[in-house]
Amino acid sequence: MTNTFKKIESLIKTAFNCGASYIVVQDTEMMVIKSNDVTAILNAIDGGDEEIGINCYDADKKCLGWFGVYPFEDADDAIFDYSDNKFCNKVITAIN
Numbered sequence: 682m683t684n685t686f687k688k689i690e691s692l693i694k695t696a697f698n699c700g701a702s703y704i705v706v707q708d709t710e711m712m713v714i715k716s717n718d719v720t721a722i723l724n725a726i727d728g729g730d731e732e733i734g735i736n737c738y739d740a741d742k743k744c745l746g747w748f749g750v751y752p753f754e755d756a757d758d759a760i761f762d763y764s765d766n767k768f769c770n771k772v773i774t775a776i777n
Contacts, residue, residue, distance in 0.1 A: 703716060704738070
């Protein structure tokens with residue numbers, strides 16, 4: 682597993698630990714996966730050349746926030762953007 686995917690794995694695991702019930706991953710054109718299984722989510726992210734949106738939801742289907750990810754970049758640049766809210770700030774603080 683590359684350092685980039687380790688960073689993305691940490692992001693996903695931390696999002697679940699911070700209260701996300703499931704995650705929807707989408708590329709620029711369509712939904713890739715909707716799941717609460719970290720391995721399935723990572724397997725669905727192919728490391729191609731498109732940005733990926735990781736959208737986190739709670740049990741009531743309320744969006745907690747989103748993260749923009751470049752799965753093909755170096756680990757330090759993999760997460761290029763995220764919602765400026767309490768949930769996402771907590772996740773980012775925990776993984777940095």
